[in-house]
Amino acid sequence: MTAVAAASREAGHRWVAPVPAFWFAVLIVTVLLSNYGRDLSKAWDARWMVRYPSGWKLPIASEISAAMKWLVEEASFGLFTFREMTRGIAWAIEVPYDLALALLSTGLMQGLGSDAVQLVPPLSWIAVTLGVVALGHYARDWRLAALAGGAFVYLAVFGQWDSAMVTLASIAIAVPIGVAGGLLLGIAAYRAPWFERAIMPVLDLMQTIPIFAYLVPILFLFGFGPVSALVATIIYAMPPMVRIATLSLKGVDPEIVDFGVMAGCTPRQMMWRVLVPAAGPGLMVGVNQVIMLSLNMVIIASMIGAGGLGYDVLASLRRLDIGAGLEAGIAIVVLAIALDRISQALAARRPDHRESGAEAGLIARHRRLLIVIAAILGAFLLGRLAPVFQAYPDAYTVTTAAFWESLVAWLNVNLFDTLEAIKTALLTWFLLPIKRFLLGIPWPWGIVVVTLAGWHFGRWKLALLCASLAGFIAVTGLWPKAMTTVYLCGASVIIASAIGIPLGIWAALSQRAGKVIGVVIDTLQTLPSFVYLIPVVMLFRVGDFTAMIAVVLYALAPAIRYTAHGIRSVDGQLIEAGIVSGCTPRQLLTRIRLPLAFPEILLGINQTIMLALSMLVITALVGTRDLGQEVYIALTKADTGRGLVAGLAVAFIAIIADRLISASARAARRRYGLEGGHG
């Protein structure tokens, strides 16, 4: 076995040795072509080199649009048409949604439009808050109960209650559907390896395609309205659940599986009585993910018809009403934090014998539930007498909008010059040179470089993948926009790494810093991506720079997290060996910790790139001219094909980056002997 490892290491060396020289040469050629490509193409009379000729463009976008049209207007499965199917799905989602909405927000109505009469009012704000407090207490303790209760009281006091309940209603529908669907697909993938092989690339693609891209076809199929928004939310939030379900099912102790067989379980009993409950804690992590991603979608979903907090944010952004936008944005964050903490606590919850005691009576065991039910009834009855028990009185709401407005005004007056100087300097010396360099590269050479990189890290398989994905971007005529995306993403990732990696090192080396940074990035990751846009737009207005700052903020967390984790998980014995050999703390860091954490850091950068790309599409709202803008335009024009093709292009950039970096991280791990020598 050692012989094999040695042989492969030797083979590795033979490959590694000439590489720096080779890649240096590639870089030189790239720089030269980037600067003189235009002149060269003129000299050779080959304009196609710098601009992909429109005559060569494949009409993929318009074909997709035509196919969609056919699907909606003509396609039929014999028994029913495609249109009837989408209507069926819409109905299945709409009925429970209306019910949840009635319960939380509108109350049970009879009649239509303005003639409608409220038969039963919605749950009162007191009842809902008490319910959340009880849930928090059930999930962990009084502290969590207080946090959750405080969050909901905040929503009431700051006048966000109605919108928040609309949002909560859509979450309450999207999450169970997303969880159930994800679990079923995960089970199918666990049972049938072929299904797993088929679905994993689809999940990869779904997680890398920007959300906007599938908003368009959804809009086309389901029309503008809450149903479309729910469908989009579910599609967005489900993939991680599928993955986590498959993983946790596979992670069930094989002895427990053996036990299930020996107990004589039928396949169905095995799945639902043994595997799924035993995988419970893992599955709950998936539920938490679904909740967080659903909240992440809140604002975007409001572009295709969701109401609630998301709509408030979007509408204020469009009006450039910073104060109102920020208030609604903070309300989303508050809601997100409450739901996140509760679902995390539920995932970590382990019951003990005091609760399960069969001796305790029915009432004692369900005391919490009974109190909540009593509160709901009580609030309902009291609400008939005094409206304050039904709805939080508007007169007592507090608004901070004016404060934010004046803060922004103050900042703009006093800091304008400083901010402007920073912005100009970064634009001139950092962003624009990168942009010029990348956009100058002739597209054929771009494809060649990506393909070479693929060959270097993963031989012909990866080379072929890279070549065809980059080729797709070229033949759809999206090369320049794609390069703008690469430039914005690259610049953001460089800055995010420059900030995140040192912070990660600090967090790993100092316990106190680790704690503080941990809390900060946990909070950053709870925020829906849109929220980052608001303060940045306030300070820097629209443009590439603003987009970059928002992307950096959004994508910072994994760079910190992975670096810290990589450095913390360096084998303690190696550190001791270093200390014994007389390393200074600095040498310990540079000679032992950093090199060994390198593969992990690479994975962190990879994650940063993925987040940056997903955020970039959203920043199209603040006026970038990249693929994100293309998708956004397609959305406003409801142009299915155009949106999908641009979305795929973003996904392909993500896939190329992901495969290359993962392959190089693997190579690095192998070099350090952290992974088996069998390539």
Place this chain on the structure above:
Amino acid sequence: MDGEEREALEKLDSVTASRAGASDSLGSRFPPLRRGIAAPPEGFAPVSAKLSCRNLWKLFGAEAEALLRADPSPSPEEIRERGLIAAVRAADLEIREGEIFVIMGLSGSGKSTLVRCLSRLIEPTAGALLFEGRDLRTATEREMIDIRRYKFGMVFQHFALLPHLTVLQNVEFPLDIQGEKKAKRRERARQVIDLVGLKGRESYYPRELSGGQQQRVGIARSLAVEPEVWFLDEPFSALDPLIRREMQDEFLRLQAILKKTIVFITHDFDEAIRLADRIAIMKDGAIIQVDTPEGLVRAPATDYVAEFTRHIPRDKVLTVGAVMAAAAGGEGEPVARASTIAEVAERVIDAEMPVPVADEDGRIVGSVDRAAIIDVMIGRGREQ
């Protein structure tokens, strides 16, 4: 088979490569068909086998079946050349009604795979597998479910308790799976929980219990269905030595009450000696000797077996019958032929004269003297 075991097997595979010669000579000394069947020890009435296997193979890897079809007894070299891993090779076993049958082997010897083949948790590659005279390998999925529900019980090394269920719910789980009524299965579960001494812990969750207590739950759970064959896969290996001994005593106490047919897996030879009626010793997937503990100590079949028995306190294994003089004689109260040396040592050594030995019916069949006992205790090989 879990990843760890496979890894162990792979490691083993590379180790056996260097020992190919050794295992080969072993193979020729013990032709496959005769290997497993040891002559019943004296005084052991021949009982029909409850569970048996003949020439059972488990090879991991592609085309394992093809190889065994072409050559029913491939050599280790042949198996390796095909890139296959032999977890069980030509195993023959006869497990008799009511006995504690221990399968002993070091990690990677294939004992865990063998017991999983016997219960068809793993599909054997070739060979016959008989339970109460019927061929288990041709049983349908449905028949296997019924056999496992009503006839088999199993205890696992790491307990394999369902973390979301209480002790009571864990124990009644197999009955629930069978579709037993709630009141009835509750009652039965409480009985077995009492039996293993966990009364009062019914509403605890597994993680609230110590390792020893968890394994008691595992034992109770496997007994709840009143199995006819009781598989125990290294049930005490994950426990601390003191607890382990306590659990072994507990196990012997239970077996004295229940008289199950038991297949017990262990890597601990001391444990095997302590518990077994008969022991099968496995190495590299093959069974190299099956005998009573005393038989193994008196006549180890290979150096490998001898290596295990060397450190065993012989006085605790050898019986008086093995060292007595055939001539009747001596004086005083006779000692039983089936007692171990350790049990009678003090009396015989204290006696001035040889002590008579009686068989099961109380007839005097020989005598034993101080010298014979001392020889055993200081390890001088007189009994052979």
